[in-house]
Amino acid sequence: MSADALPSPLRNRAFLELLTYRILAMLSYQMVAVTVGWHIYEITGDPLALGLVGLAEVIPYFCVAPFAGYLVDNLKRRRLGAMACAGLAITATLLVSFAAGWTAAAGTWLIYAAIALTGTVRSFLTPIYNTLFARVLPREQYARGAGLGSVVFQLGLVLGPAFGGVMVAWAGKTAAYGVAAAFAMAAGLALITMRIDEPHIPAERAPIFASIGEGLRFVFGHQILLGALALDMFAVLFGGAVALLPAFIKDVLHAGPEALGILRGAPAAGAVIVGLWMARKPLEKHAGRVLLIAVALFGVCIIGFALSTHLWLSVALLFASGLCDGVSVVLRSTILQLATPDAMRGRVSAINGIFIGSSNELGAFESGLAAKILGLVPSVIFGGCMTMSIVGITAKFAPKLRRLNLKDLH
Numbered sequence: 278m279s280a281d282a283l284p285s286p287l288r289n290r291a292f293l294e295l296l297t298y299r300i301l302a303m304l305s306y307q308m309v310a311v312t313v314g315w316h317i318y319e320i321t322g323d324p325l326a327l328g329l330v331g332l333a334e335v336i337p338y339f340c341v342a343p344f345a346g347y348l349v350d351n352l353k354r355r356r357l358g359a360m361a362c363a364g365l366a367i368t369a370t371l372l373v374s375f376a377a378g379w380t381a382a383a384g385t386w387l388i389y390a391a392i393a394l395t396g397t398v399r400s401f402l403t404p405i406y407n408t409l410f411a412r413v414l415p416r417e418q419y420a421r422g423a424g425l426g427s428v429v430f431q432l433g434l435v436l437g438p439a440f441g442g443v444m445v446a447w448a449g450k451t452a453a454y455g456v457a458a459a460f461a462m463a464a465g466l467a468l469i470t471m472r473i474d475e476p477h478i479p480a481e482r483a484p485i486f487a488s489i490g491e492g493l494r495f496v497f498g499h500q501i502l503l504g505a506l507a508l509d510m511f512a513v514l515f516g517g518a519v520a521l522l523p524a525f526i527k528d529v530l531h532a533g534p535e536a537l538g539i540l541r542g543a544p545a546a547g548a549v550i551v552g553l554w555m556a557r558k559p560l561e562k563h564a565g566r567v568l569l570i571a572v573a574l575f576g577v578c579i580i581g582f583a584l585s586t587h588l589w590l591s592v593a594l595l596f597a598s599g600l601c602d603g604v605s606v607v608l609r610s611t612i613l614q615l616a617t618p619d620a621m622r623g624r625v626s627a628i629n630g631i632f633i634g635s636s637n638e639l640g641a642f643e644s645g646l647a648a649k650i651l652g653l654v655p656s657v658i659f660g661g662c663m664t665m666s667i668v669g670i671t672a673k674f675a676p677k678l679r680r681l682n683l684k685d686l687h
Contacts, residue, residue: 307437
């Protein structure tokens, strides 16, 4: 049956519950991320302390992610997801106690420990979403579902920090952490009440390191999947300009701090629009070619942004970059779902998370380092050119991706 002949994924109750889980979990940890940054800076007044917040989260994330993928493939997904959401709620509740003064904290190390717990449980959230995604939708609707999932993801990225900032300003840090805990518990409840048949868990499991190695060999031996993941990773690594937005606002655009929210929201707005479009009009033919073109145009938009000296032209270029990135995210998500065997979805999704997570963190570092060495504008131009070069390299060395039609993966 074709995707057009099937009812909309939004009429699928289990899929709606899965999207509810995704956005509530994202709102929870995004609110915590914004609030804890404000909290730490109030205590220390040290910008380096803000950088340590990210480090405290990302190190446990990378360490736990391979094992999280193994557990997702070998345990009940909904139960494991509810436990991960409980971990988010515990983190936020601990931070409530620190902010309210209920716990006698020696310095800031307990706050960093709580954030490390967030990084640990976050490594489970996306593998659980991706494995349940494949249980609630037929394969013919993966493309539409990926578009809707991308919209929810982008909304979470925008609304989470916004809610966190508003709550801190309106009601204080304690209330912001409390709302984040409530969101996490609601996300777990959405999973527990979901009505789906989970796959049978085998009585005998492969050794953990052998199983993780099997997942790595699958990804690195699959030209289409590896090409799509590498393309996205290097595009984010070299093509991201978000980390440098404050410098562009001050030194190039000569605007005030209010411009930061507009510029940061522009790519997400573009990604939401294209996600909604691709959910209505899923792409089947020439998917690989469209993916490569979208990433190349993303690089062009980043170069244009670097050269712009007018605020609203910069906003338009970042919006266009979000459109291109949205195409990339939806197609990569669809390829990931269609190309991965059911028994390996947790491990492959965890590897995908390491690819994308590392590119976000390292991309911010690369942007700052390149700006220090080359200068602000030349560094972003360099990043856009590198992104376009990566497209050319991928097209040459991954011909199966270049020729891909999504129907070939059904």
